[in-house]
Structures are given as structure tokens and as C-alpha cells.
Amino acid sequence: MSAIDEASYREFVSVRRRGLLRTAYLLTGDWHAAEDLVQDTLTKLYLSWRRVRRREDAPSYARRTMLNAYVDSTRRPWRREYAVAAVPDRIGGGDPADGGDPDTRTRLMTALAGVPPKQRAVLVLRFWEDLSVEQVAELLDCSTGNVKSQTARGLERLRAVLGPAQLASIREVR
Amino acid sequence: MTEATLKDMFRTTLTGEPLRPVVPDEDVARGRARQRRMRRQRVAGGVALLAVAGLGAAVLPAVFDDDRDDSVAADGAPDGGDYPPAVGDDPVKQVIWDAVESALPADVEVVGLDDPGLQGPPSVGAAIGVQLERGDSGTGFQFGVTVEKARTDLGEFRPCSEPGPLEGTSSQWRNCSEGSDDGVWQAAGDLEFDSSVVMAQNDDAAVIVTWSTRPFPLPGSQATSSNGSEPGSLPTGPSLDRAESEAVRDAVLAATAELDSDDLTSGADLGDIVGVWPEVHSILEDAVGAALTAVDGPAGDPAIDLQDVEHQVGTVSANYVTADGVEVEVWFWQRPRITDTMCIDAIMECAIATGSQELLGPAGGGGENHEGGGSVGPRGQLWLRVTSDEVPQSDDPAAGLAGAMGALGEIISALEAQVRTPFPAG
Numbered sequence: 001m002s003a004i005d006e007a008s009y010r011e012f013v014s015v016r017r018r019g020l021l022r023t024a025y026l027l028t029g030d031w032h033a034a035e036d037l038v039q040d041t042l043t044k045l046y047l048s049w050r051r052v053r054r055r056e057d058a059p060s061y062a063r064r065t066m067l068n069a070y071v072d073s074t075r076r077p078w079r080r081e082y083a084v085a086a087v088p089d090r091i092g093g094g095d096p097a098d099g100g101d102p103d104t105r106t107r108l109m110t111a112l113a114g115v116p117p118k119q120r121a122v123l124v125l126r127f128w129e130d131l132s133v134e135q136v137a138e139l140l141d142c143s144t145g146n147v148k149s150q151t152a153r154g155l156e157r158l159r160a161v162l163g164p165a166q167l168a169s170i171r172e173v174r
Numbered sequence: 175m176t177e178a179t180l181k182d183m184f185r186t187t188l189t190g191e192p193l194r195p196v197v198p199d200e201d202v203a204r205g206r207a208r209q210r211r212m213r214r215q216r217v218a219g220g221v222a223l224l225a226v227a228g229l230g231a232a233v234l235p236a237v238f239d240d241d242r243d244d245s246v247a248a249d250g251a252p253d254g255g256d257y258p259p260a261v262g263d264d265p266v267k268q269v270i271w272d273a274v275e276s277a278l279p280a281d282v283e284v285v286g287l288d289d290p291g292l293q294g295p296p297s298v299g300a301a302i303g304v305q306l307e308r309g310d311s312g313t314g315f316q317f318g319v320t321v322e323k324a325r326t327d328l329g330e331f332r333p334c335s336e337p338g339p340l341e342g343t344s345s346q347w348r349n350c351s352e353g354s355d356d357g358v359w360q361a362a363g364d365l366e367f368d369s370s371v372v373m374a375q376n377d378d379a380a381v382i383v384t385w386s387t388r389p390f391p392l393p394g395s396q397a398t399s400s401n402g403s404e405p406g407s408l409p410t411g412p413s414l415d416r417a418e419s420e421a422v423r424d425a426v427l428a429a430t431a432e433l434d435s436d437d438l439t440s441g442a443d444l445g446d447i448v449g450v451w452p453e454v455h456s457i458l459e460d461a462v463g464a465a466l467t468a469v470d471g472p473a474g475d476p477a478i479d480l481q482d483v484e485h486q487v488g489t490v491s492a493n494y495v496t497a498d499g500v501e502v503e504v505w506f507w508q509r510p511r512i513t514d515t516m517c518i519d520a521i522m523e524c525a526i527a528t529g530s531q532e533l534l535g536p537a538g539g540g541g542e543n544h545e546g547g548g549s550v551g552p553r554g555q556l557w558l559r560v561t562s563d564e565v566p567q568s569d570d571p572a573a574g575l576a577g578a579m580g581a582l583g584e585i586i587s588a589l590e591a592q593v594r595t596p597f598p599a600g
Binding site (some may be wrong): 006011013014017018021022026031037042045046047048049052053057059061064105108109121124127128130145171 | 191199210
């Protein structure tokens with residue numbers, strides 16, 4: 001890889017790494033696992049950088065690589081399991097408008113931990129990354145109908161854990 | 175909860191994000207380290223099965239490296255280090271490769287090989303052959319793209335059906351379709367020996383893309399044979415489907431607009447091939463380990479059959495024998511175009527439209543019979559057979575006549591040095 005390639009790679013890492021890490025955390029529920037996932041993703045990106053850069057699709061390639069690595073890691077017996085710091089006393093009892101609720105993180109991560117990997121990826125991509133159904137379908141190499149059904153099922157799983165009262169308004173809107 | 179609320183909840187979960195600065199150099203270092211590991215693991219492999227006949231099979235190394243550390247020429251200009259060795263600093267190949275890369279699926283990579291001694295020079299002419307890996311499958315497959323000047327006889331060109339089944343050979347189309355689409359002539363089909371081809375031609379250039387559909391485990395990988403249950407069975411793995419290869423073909427065809435059509439012609443004067451024959455003779459003697467006496471004609475002189483002076487189509491061949499009765503037969507032949515079929519009846523050998531070969535030699539009886547061949551530039555082919563009536567005593571596959579086949583690569587190099595691009599009448 002040439003020095004020029006590495007310069008553009010460094011620039012990409014500088015701009016995108018933090019975003020990748022946040023998405024990775026929402027996927028894995030663990031900052032260490034997220035860091036591992038991002039490192040693996042960026043290493044693969046480095047190896048493919050010359051071609052990826054020419055196609056100007058580095059963000060998409062990185063996102064796809066990370067998703068594949070994440071889904072793959074969940075199939076391995078030694079995968080890192082998400083462990084909550086403490087089992088919440090109540091599940092599904094918080095105020096839906098209280099995004100700053102200290103329990104929110106625990107409750108949401110507990111809920112996400114119960115969502116199958118692909119559904120979790122769909123939820124994160126759609127509701128955190130704000131990607132369209134079509135974009136998610138392309139990233140996950142599946143149909144738009146599949147993305148919609150995975151979204152619905154994923155939300156249903158969240159609803160089951162977080163409680164129906166606060167989740168009543170969650171629906172397929174896109 | 176609304177959509178925004180869910181996003182807020184996501185955001186809240188991130189409040190424990192480690193406050194660690196981004197240090198790109200660390201990711202660069204990890205990438206470099208992974209690259210070095212890959213190179214160590216993939217030292218060999220990439221064999222192109224060129225010919226199979228009875229007891230004989232010959233393979234040639236097809237070794238390529240992808241992300242090499244770039245070297246920079248003295249004038250500061252890139253010297254091709256940003257391209258695989260199969261492309262190098264050849265500007266025509268670089269145009270072709272840029273198009274290939276732009277169209278290959280994102281998860282397809284050139285297999286990197288580490289041993290500089292195995293990195294042969296790029297093939298002659300507007301042709302590139304590389305070994306690719308899809309995803310992290312641990313398997314590789316051959317991929318080749320060749321560009322040549324457009325045919326002027328498309329009205330009569332019927333590669334799917336003519337010359338028809340080649341008697342005595344099995345390397346045929348399993349399926350094939352041909353026709354024009356929006357002014358672009360196209361053909362596509364699957365061949366025996368698990369390979370496929372797609373072609374296209376416009377008014378100026380023709381593009382031929384070939385690829386193997388049965389990848390093999392890469393050295394150092396954990397990939398196993400086909401279903402993991404049958405020892406010795408051929409491996410399987412992802413390669414390319416036809417639509418993906420057609421995308422590459424179309425991208426390359428579009429890129430040929432940047433090229434001078436004269437640069438798409440290659441070939442050798444048969445006289446130059448004859449001129450280098452003493453070197454071929456010497457290489458063969460070293461490989462066999464004995465003096466070779468010409469069966470026909472003066473010692474060392476090959477026979478020439480020039481069928482088309484303008485395009486230098488024809489054959490150069492020779493038969494030799496050692497004092498111990500080892501027979502050596504060597505043929506070089508050159509077709510008008512890579513998309514043409516040319517059969518050599520004397521050895522029942524054909525080079526069909528894709529440039530792959532079919533050999534069907536004698537069974538070999540109770541002795542030893544090794545044969546194989548390879549490409550010499552886009553239009554040329556070499557075929558070599560070494561036989562003996564004696565049954566070999568050694569179990570060492572590199573010993574004896576089999577070892578003599580090791581001369582194949584050296585001979586091809588000697589002949590390929592005679593191939594010129596552009597070729598005046600190519």
C-alpha cells in the first residue's frame with residue numbers, strides 16, 4: 001500500500017472510527033467487543049483500501065464488513081456475551097420520554113440482548129444510523145420485505161422486554 | 175415510544191463511551207501486520223490446471239501479489255506497485271485492471287503471495303491472469319481477462335457451435351449462447367473442467383473473461399475439500415457468477431475506448447521461435463538429464479508449418495529421443511486470435527475459444543507418460559510430452575520424467591520473450 005493510500009486511509013479512520021465504534025457498541029452491547037469489532041473491520045478495510053477507495057464506497061464497505069463480522073461472531077461459540085451490570089428490578093416500567101433515565105441504558109441493552117443478531121442489526125441500522133429499508137436491505141443482502149419483517153419482529157421483541165405501555169407507539173413507519 | 179425516542183434511548187446507552195482519542199496509526203499498524211501474516215501464509219498455490227491426459231497432468235504456478243509495499247521509481251513516479259504484479263507498470267494492463275477492479279464484487283480480493291521467487295512477470299499482451307479469493311473463504315480461483323482487436327467477421331463467427339464437437343476431446347461447451355445486444359456482440363457459456371467464459375465485442379475491441387468455478391484451498395487456509403467428508407475430493411467455494419463476470423467484461427469493454435487498438439495485438443514471428451529453439455533444446459536436455467537427438471531432421475532443428483504469413487499462424491515442433499529411449503515431443507503453435515479454435519491433429523490437441531486446452535494423448539501403456547502445456551502470449555500455446563517405455567522405480571514425483579516437466583515454465587519464458595506487442599499484423 002502506498003503512502004498516498006495510507007494517508008487517505010488515515011483520514012477515513014479519523015473521520016469514521018468513532019461512528020463505527022458507536023454502532024458496534026449498539027450491536028454488541030460491550031465497549032471492548034465493539035473495539036474488537038471495529039479493529040477487525042478497519043484491518044480488513046486496510047487490506048482492501050486501494051480498491052475500496054477507488055470506488056468511493058468506503059463508508060458502505062466498512063459498514064458491511066462490520067455487520068458481516070458481527071453476525072459471524074454471534075455464530076461462534078466463544079463469542080463475547082453481553083452482561084448487564086445488574087439485573088434491573090423492573091423491566092418495562094420506565095418513562096418512555098425519559099431518555100436520560102439511568103436505567104434506560106440497562107433496560108435497552110437488556111432488551112437488545114434478547115433480539116437475534118440480524119434483527120438487532122436491522123434495528124440499529126434503521127433507528128440509529130437512520131438508513132432506509134432499501135439501504136439496509138442492500139447492506140444485509142436481503143429483500144426489503146425481509147428488512148420490514150425483521151424490523152417488526154425486532155420491535156416486538158423490544159416491546160416484550162421494555163413493556164407494552166411505552167412501546168405502544170413503536171411501529172413500522174418507513 | 176416514537177422512533178425519535180428509540181434513537182434517544184440508543185444515544186443514552188452511549189453515555190459510557192470511552193473517551194479515547196482516535197489514533198489512525200494504530201489501525202494502519204494492525205493492517206500492515208495482517209498483511210504480513212497473509213503473505214507468510216500464502217506462499218504457494220495458485221496452480222493453473224492446463225492439461226490432463228491419461229497419466230499426465232501439468233501445472234504451472236500462477237502467482238500474484240496484491241497490496242505490495244509500493245516502490246517508487248527514481249523520478250518519484252509510481253512504478254506500478256499499486257497494482258498486482260500481473261499488471262505491473264504496463265499502462266494497457268493498468269487501464270484493463272482499473273476496469274476489472276471497479277466491477278468486481280466488493281468481497282473479492284486478489285490473493286497475495288509472498289515468495290518473490292514465485293512472482294513471475296506479467297503475461298505478454300493485453301491479458302491479465304490473477305488468482306482471486308472471495309470473502310474469507312480460504313479458497314482461490316483463477317480469473318483471466320484478455321482484450322484484443324475486434325474481429326471483422328462477426329457475421330460468420332459462431333463460437334458456440336463451430337467447429338462443433340472436437341472429435342476425441344472432451345473440453346467442450348456444456349452450454350453456450352451468442353448474439354448481439356444493442357450493438358454489442360456477446361457470447362457466454364460454461365465449459366468442462368469447471369470453467370466459464372463470457373465474451374463481448376464492439377466495433378473496436380473484444381474482451382474475453384474466463385474464471386474457474388471450482389476454487390481450491392489456499393495454502394495456510396483452513397478450507398477443506400468440497401463437503402469436508404470425502405478425502406481427495408475437489409474443494410468448493412465461492413467464485414463469480416455469470417452476471418458478475420459480465421459486469422467485469424462490460425466494464426473492461428467500456429475502458430478499451432481509452433486504448434490504442436494497436437496495443438491490443440500481440441504475437442511472435444515463427445522465425446523468432448525457431449531462432450530461440452537451441453535454447454529450448456538445451457533446457458529440455460537439462461531437464462531430462464541426457465542428450466536429446468532429433469528424430470526428424472538435423473539435430474535441434476524444429477519443423478515449421480506456416481499457415482498464415484500475415485498473422486504468423488502455424489506450428490513449430492520437434493521430436494527427440496535419448497539414448498535410454500526417453501522420447502520428448504514439443505509443439506508450439508499460434509492462432510490468429512484468442513477467440514479462434516486451432517487443433518493440432520498430430521497430438522489430438524485443441525486450443526478452444528477460451529484459450530484453455532484439451533489434450534488427449536496416447537494412453538501411455540506400461541511406461542511413463544507426462545504431458546502438459548501452457549500459454550505463450552495471448553495467441554500462442556506450448557505442449558510438451560515426455561514418455562518412456564520403462565516403468566518408473568521412484569516414488570518421488572519430482573524425479574525422472576515428471577521432473578522433466580518442470581522445464582515447461584522455463585521454455586514458456588524463453589518463447590514468450592519472442593512475443594511482441596503491438597504485433598504488426600496481429
